[in-house]
Amino acid sequence: MRKISIDKLNSLFSAIAENETLYLPVDTKAGAKFEKWHDGAVLSDALNTVRSAKDFFFPQTENLMDFKVDGKNIEIIDTREECEDFVIFGVRACDVKSFEILDRVFLAEPVDSYYKNRREHGVIMSLACTKPHETCFCGTFGIDASSPEGDIVCHMTGDALCMDAKTEKGKALLSRLDSLTEETDGKAVEEQKKVTKERLAKLPLASLSADSFGAGKTEKFFGAPEWKELSQACLGCGTCTFVCPTCQCYDIKDFNTGHGVKRFRCWDSCMYSDFTKMSAGQPRLTQLERFRQRFMHKLVYYPTNNGGLFSCVGCGRCLSKCPIQMNIVKVMKKLGGKEND
């Protein structure tokens, strides 16, 4: 494990940015946001960014290919380019876990080459939480906020940033920074983990249980009468899906440029009235079905297809951002039976 004094953070960031584009959370008037590092950029001390880190690998919009039309000929232009290496600093444990959830979708056959390109070139420097919020419930899904995964796992311990490389990519980056950093035994990190774990155990949502959900529970929950009450105030906006680090649905559209076509994809939301619209219409006729789809996907369908892994990481963004304050915690408490009484 290596460490660097907090007052030398800028030189660390500067050294990383010499070779690779570095992104880190900075404060903006609309909350913390991942931005490209520049000299003078100040690391945000917010617990988490407003938008999740999924944007790095699965951006809101991206061009897939172009078509050039010339008379009766259509030329297909592959717009893919090899992505440059980049580093994301300050990713929290919940968001790091979300990458695994997205990987299982985008890196399974047929592999999504657009996603894979960015994923392979990104190095994740995660940052352990020390002050989890009342809206946090990552522990419900087996995530330890005091000890995130990542290529390099970082802990901010009072006066120093401690860094532990966990993967080949991480080791390569950390060894390049050797001249700036010094070896440390990790005692401070262990001490911090202990304190954070105690804090995590005392959070208001610490006892939230996902035990009654999971693989193979479709029939148990699909027809539950509670969906009606849970969904009745839903506006049908896409806020929860767009701030969610694991929502991964997208739409593919053609944009007429006047000289041809740009085919792009963009985030879609199961909350929308035209989601998965087919020639026979939208298969989910009312907001109840659309609302149910989102939570069934997180708590039942995804686990069914992925060995029991839930596709919620308990980051709490939907708790903060839903305009009508309906969210997965309320759904789990309402439907989760005795475990959540």
Add this chain to the structure above:
Amino acid sequence: MQEINRAALIKRASELLSDGTADRVLGWKAGEFDYDVTPAVFHSVEELEKDFVWGDFCGANFSKYLIKETQKGDGKVIVFLKPCDTYSFNQLLTEHRFDREKVYAIGIPCDGMLDITKIKSMADGVLSVKSEGDEVEIETLYDGVIKEKRENLLPDRCVHCKSKKHVSYDELMGEDGEVLDSGRFDEVEQIEKMTPDERFAFWQGELSRCIRCNACRDVCPACTCEKCVFDNPDSGVENKAAANSFEDSMFHIIRAFHVAGRCTDCGECSRVCPQHIPLHLLNRKFIKDINSFYGEYQAGETIGSRAPTVNYSQDDIEPSEAVERGGDNA
């Protein structure tokens, strides 16, 4: 602190349920915390006593919910309306969007709501928020108990509250207030003073954060089209994402045009924006212009009023007087 308390509202709603005036109540439902209150329909006294709340986080404007709710069943629905909500209520009635006979509207005074974003910016982890008089006590996870003046925690729309007066109700609980002059156009004037380049940069900065979640549109009581053009694949402008930054701006500007003359300035658009875009400023600019071009007009003040933008009189301002052509504005 709110003048009327929860118990009084439950008592009155229970009486109206018992005497058969109405068969359900549109109200606010308690969440996990003090601040995560959800609109809900209550069918019984027991349900009200269990989960109904009224307090500093009951910002949701119920007027738009009445469109769908009044279509369910034959009985009346009781709805609690804050002063600003009553303007949206009237505007929707003007547009014939719901059946007035199916609603029993109770006006309740509002001392302004609290802005949870402002509260959260003061502390890590908010466990509870309690109001006592003009002071708010915030219990936090790591910063102990913080006391703050209520006026410092109001959302922008309440700082610039346009009215404490209810313009529509079947009955009123508590005292009615007055229409206020609280400088709601001050910020618009600041933006008007900018040079065109500064103004463009300001809005580009704000609107570039848009993630097209449509929360502003979906919550807006003036946006009640059965099918929004932006959701209709046949419209030619349907888009879940902007093809470029120009489109982001156009979405919001077109929406502001569409609600001009009908927007009551309830401020729900800015309240729900996850990216904190001050969308209400676009609407206020239209309201301010309408006021200066055609005389004072407040959408929703009365039922059935015609906005100057959909009315014609020979005294109407000529376009050449309204807009200066050429120069920097070209």
